[in-house]
Amino acid sequence: MRRRSILQSLAAGAAAVCVPTLRAQDDKSVMTILVGAASSMDFTARLVAQQLQEVLGRPVVVVSKLGAGGRLALNELKRAAPDGRTLMFSTSSLFAIYPHIYTKLDYDPVADFTPIAGVSWFDLGIATGPMTGATDLKQLMAWQAKQGTGAVYGAAPGAGSSSHFVGIALAQASNLPLKPVHYKDSGVGLIDLVAARLPMLVTGTSPLVEMHKAGRIRIVAVSGEKRSPLVPEVPTLREAGMNVTIQNSAALYAPAKMPREMVDRIYNAVMPMLARTDVQEKLAGQGMVPFPMNGTQLAGWLAEERRRYEILAKESGYVPEAL
Structure with a gap:
């Protein structure tokens, strides 16, 4: 009896562990992608939304929440549940630059969010x-x-x-x-x-x-590492003799503590589109180039960017502003 009870408990525990994964895969509720900036960010977010909708088989909508340099949308993401229903498509500025230009942010750029996928970069x-x-x-x-x-x-x-x-x-x-x-x-x-x-x-x-x-x-x-697809005849700053490279990424983020299986599923759904010629052409029309990175790679890239902007801000005497 004791052995049977133990086996039953283990089976129940295993079933409980599987439930979130099964629910995540079967979830057909609306997925929302927040955008805190207009123009090319909104355009690219809609490419991502279409891809996710086709692969995951669930409705995906893009919601523009402009204001405060993208912080309104970011704080809505911060408050959302990490259940895969609310994501944000954002530039790297909110995670790499803002920590050095404001005296106190109302979010932690690392602890409050889960990087999912790098999508594109622009110069x-x-x-x-x-x-x-x-x-x-x-x-x-x-x-x-x-x-x-x-x-x-x-x-x-x-x-x-x-x-x-x-x-x-x-x-x-x-x-x-x-x-x-x-x-x-x-x-x-x-x-x-x-x-x-x-x-x-x-x-x-x-x-x-x-x-x-x-x-x-x-x-x-x-300013990028490579020439822009919009003006391929124009050199980069490095090619023109200045040792300067600055570019922004556009990437997909989730609230903190999103389960790894959800992160991987969304990442794997997004990545194939970056290899498509039609998507690359659409990105190029916005001055963007594919920037395929998984969440771990994206987090590492953002950490390097934060360090670089910290040095630039300090050496230039930049005075942070109050929010």
Whole structure:
């Protein structure tokens, strides 16, 4: 009897352990992917949603929750249950840059979330206009050097963004006193660049392309490790002689403590789409390149990014802001 009781208890325990996995696989409830930024993030999130819906056989919706630089959406993710029903598609800025530009965050970038999958990366463009007449980065930086303490650059979307930090890194690499002029969006910065009120603008490459191809501005370099698919003729900053590489990732995240089998299932559902030519072409149209990483790899990449931005912030004397 004692042996039978033990076996029954073990069988009941094993069945209980299997229940979450079975439920996760059979769950047909709506999965929500939060997005805290507009434009290319929303576009790519919808590609991910379509893929998940086809593979997992459950409805997947993308919900834009804009505001506070993406923190509104991130805090909703933080409060959600780790049951696979609420995810977020986000840039790396919230996890790598924000810890160094705010005095106190209302979330822990590591403990409060579960990285699931890297999807794409995108770079930033460094552009100039009629004010400088420069045709490459060397000429642009030579023009800036002549301005002395009046050397400035535009950063969109503003203080603490990756655009701002590209400018900080360029100032350090060139030993020039470049000062930022912050813009909430690239559109206003472009207006000033074309009107010769601004010598240099750092922002996402995609918004610059149309005017670059029309000859109204010139993208002299991009910030990523590789050339942008949008302007393959434009060199990277490293190729142009500046030892600077900064790029953003776009990835899928879940609340903390999501079961490993759920994480793996979602990751395995997303990855095949990054090998498809049609998806790669759609990403390229947004200035993005596939960035396939599992959760562990993504967490490691974010840790390296946090360290890099911490060094940049400290060396530049960046003063964190209060939330």
